[in-house]
Amino acid sequence: MANDPVILINAFEVPAGEDDKFLASWESSHDFLRTQPGYLSTRLHRSLAPNADFRYVNVARWESAEAFRAATAQPEFRAQTPPYRFHAALYEVIREDI
């Protein structure tokens, strides 16, 4: 549906023992993104097991793909890219039984 939010899902590969370093980087990016037009909300997930393929998964809601792309194209954001491999894409919810 055209007016539904889009969902950013970003899965981060963070080695064991680097939680504090990752979180400092993530908080910095989040502090910037939450000020941008179209930002709605974020949930940051940490794996129960320290050795998961993706130690952290960020799930954020944005008003539109255009708003997300405009925010992440800002030089202030691009200078903060976290020092970990990540897999980010925009999604729509296609099944839901909540």
Next chain:
Amino acid sequence: MANDPVILINAFEVPAGEDDKFLASWESSHDFLRTQPGYLSTRLHRSLAPNADFRYVNVARWESAEAFRAATAQPEFRAQTPPYRFHAALYEVIREDI
């Protein structure tokens, strides 16, 4: 917090053009899991772009890690493992600004 739900996040590598095949497999697994003790809810996300690293990401809530492990240890579930590479782990929400 001990009584918070745990979050299963499962990222699936599905080649372009195999959406129908993936969804048939996912629906079959979901139909089983939703009947199991401790199951709470599911959201299935599909990427806006067909070539994302993870075409589908499933985010489900369970009452506990034990409930999830008991459900997925059932022979009926194990026989249904989807024919795609996936990255599944249990998570807790550590930051939230919803």
